[in-house]
Amino acid sequence: MIEFKNVSKVYDSNGVHALDHVSLKINKGEFVFIVGASGAGKSTFLKLIMHEETPTSGVIVVNDMHLEKMKRRKVPYLRRTMGIVFQDFRLISKMTVYENVAFAMRCVGRKNDSIKKRVPYILELVGLADKADDHPSELSGGEQQRVSLARALVNNPELIIADEPTGNIDPEMSYEIIELLSEINKRGTTVLVVTHEHELVKSFGKRVITIDDGRVVSDSDDDQFVAI
Amino acid sequence: MSSFGYLVKEGFKNLFHNRLMSLASIGVLISCLVLTGSAVMLTINVSNIVDSVGDTNVTKVFLDDDLTKLEAVYKGKELKDVDNVVDVQFIDKDESIEAYREQLGEEVFANMTGDDNPLPYSYSVVMEDLSKYDDTVAKIKEVEGVASVSSHREVAAKLTSLSSFITTMSLWIILALAVISLFIISNTIRMTMFSHRFEISIMKSVGATNAFVRVPFIIEGIIIGLVSAAVSIGLLFVLSDAIINSVQKILDFPYTRFTDPTVMWPVIGAFAAAGVLVGAFGSMVSIRRYLTHEGSEILGW
Numbered sequence A: 001m002i003e004f005k006n007v008s009k010v011y012d013s014n015g016v017h018a019l020d021h022v023s024l025k026i027n028k029g030e031f032v033f034i035v036g037a038s039g040a041g042k043s044t045f046l047k048l049i050m051h052e053e054t055p056t057s058g059v060i061v062v063n064d065m066h067l068e069k070m071k072r073r074k075v076p077y078l079r080r081t082m083g084i085v086f087q088d089f090r091l092i093s094k095m096t097v098y099e100n101v102a103f104a105m106r107c108v109g110r111k112n113d114s115i116k117k118r119v120p121y122i123l124e125l126v127g128l129a130d131k132a133d134d135h136p137s138e139l140s141g142g143e144q145q146r147v148s149l150a151r152a153l154v155n156n157p158e159l160i161i162a163d164e165p166t167g168n169i170d171p172e173m174s175y176e177i178i179e180l181l182s183e184i185n186k187r188g189t190t191v192l193v194v195t196h197e198h199e200l201v202k203s204f205g206k207r208v209i210t211i212d213d214g215r216v217v218s219d220s221d222d223d224q225f226v227a228i
Numbered sequence B: 001m002s003s004f005g006y007l008v009k010e011g012f013k014n015l016f017h018n019r020l021m022s023l024a025s026i027g028v029l030i031s032c033l034v035l036t037g038s039a040v041m042l043t044i045n046v047s048n049i050v051d052s053v054g055d056t057n058v059t060k061v062f063l064d065d066d067l068t069k070l071e072a073v074y075k076g077k078e079l080k081d082v083d084n085v086v087d088v089q090f091i092d093k094d095e096s097i098e099a100y101r102e103q104l105g106e107e108v109f110a111n112m113t114g115d116d117n118p119l120p121y122s123y124s125v126v127m128e129d130l131s132k133y134d135d136t137v138a139k140i141k142e143v144e145g146v147a148s149v150s151s152h153r154e155v156a157a158k159l160t161s162l163s164s165f166i167t168t169m170s171l172w173i174i175l176a177l178a179v180i181s182l183f184i185i186s187n188t189i190r191m192t193m194f195s196h197r198f199e200i201s202i203m204k205s206v207g208a209t210n211a212f213v214r215v216p217f218i219i220e221g222i223i224i225g226l227v228s229a230a231v232s233i234g235l236l237f238v239l240s241d242a243i244i245n246s247v248q249k250i251l252d253f254p255y256t257r258f259t260d261p262t263v264m265w266p267v268i269g270a271f272a273a274a275g276v277l278v279g280a281f282g283s284m285v286s287i288r289r290y291l292t293h294e295g296s297e298i299l300g301w
């Protein structure tokens, strides 16, 4: 599902080696936490998976697609296989909760009929059915992140990527968000979460990959870990 | 709402959101189109006039003012003897004044008959071989008592060169205006895209194709183009009618008007096409940048 072989990333603008010969494999249906200090390269790792950045060297395979040589016009179809959740929610403030979620379906050309069926179902799933007509500014941080999660889920992706999804919300809400992600994972979606909150990571007992200074320094799933 | 309906609506919203820039784009594009239309109308009418007068192979010879009618009539023989002249026809002063009155319909000429007639006696001369035109005119001018020679050919040539001068000038101005309107439209769209960069980054992150991201902005450009085309057509109609009406008072001629279907439909078609092209092209130029950039680069975070 996700495979990195000897992947390095050097940012051209400043020559920073954000990732250094990273090799790892994440299988379909796994739930993985990515942890590490600030500047370790966690976000870079996720950006490579969503083809927001391209690797300087190495091979990346995501959902059976080779990313290192992917044509620009293929990228949208890669993105459709994944749902992305950001720390800052990135909801459109002029749109209601419902419209924000429906927007993701419109963007991939889904018909009105299926939007009308699918969006209420997803909002129900994240527990926001009664907030459908509210605007993001009327919601708490936890609720906004659930809208963002609903948007990531609505096109039925194989993979959810979340970069510090709990970074802007209070601890109890954080727990709820991860629990929701874990619920989604149980239905078969692969989940990748970058976080700083070690307590949270411990309490869920999932696979944990630690990145330090651009290298994978530990992986709780020993079979998969390839030390460099 | 279908996703396409949604995009069209977004295009309109963008247009309104940026109304000052939109108006500037529309204004420049209108001046460009109206000028183009005017140049076309001018060319058509001048070439009509040239065609109708140019092929009457007649040269007018004006005699000296102080010639009596008898002397004038005798000049006919001399003129006919000039090489290449096949026929001459005497034109009385009163006939000339009458011709003016008919053409111009002015009552001013009414009491300029008899001794008060300011026009000289004249002849219309028909030549056999028009390729010897200049030679023949020179010889006619040598005849004593001939004041001047004028031909429709000269008038036609002057009109044609004037109109081609005006057309060339307009072509340059039109070209400059077209470049300016492309520039303004692409900047208008760039501004809209900038104010929508957040939505664009989300669209790309959920897997919208570049074609899809483009659509509202191209529609915005096309709306600018079509609105400009529509206003230009209206303006051209009003403007050309007013100009033709006032020119008609000086020179009566069956002018081709904008409402002539052989003019109106091609012009409407061309304007609509030009509007769509300029609008679409103008927006395409500015969209590129956003489509080659990703997520946080678009947002500038």
Ligand SMILES: Nc1ncnc2c1ncn2[C@@H]1O[C@H](COP(=O)(O)OP(=O)(O)OP(=O)(O)O)[C@@H](O)[C@H]1O
Pocket: A011, A013, A014, A016, A017, A018, A036, A037, A038, A039, A040, A041, A042, A043, A044, A045
């Ligand atoms: N677009 C960029 N251009 C240049 N350098 C970058 C860019 N993005 C990240 N970097 C650098 O690459 C390194 C890794 O950054 P990255 O954002 O992946 O870290 P991170 O682990 O996500 O950190 P944090 O926990 O603070 O979010 C850092 O040194 C950072 O300065």
Ligand SMILES: [Mg+2]
Pocket: A042, A043, A044, A163
């Ligand atoms: Mg980060």
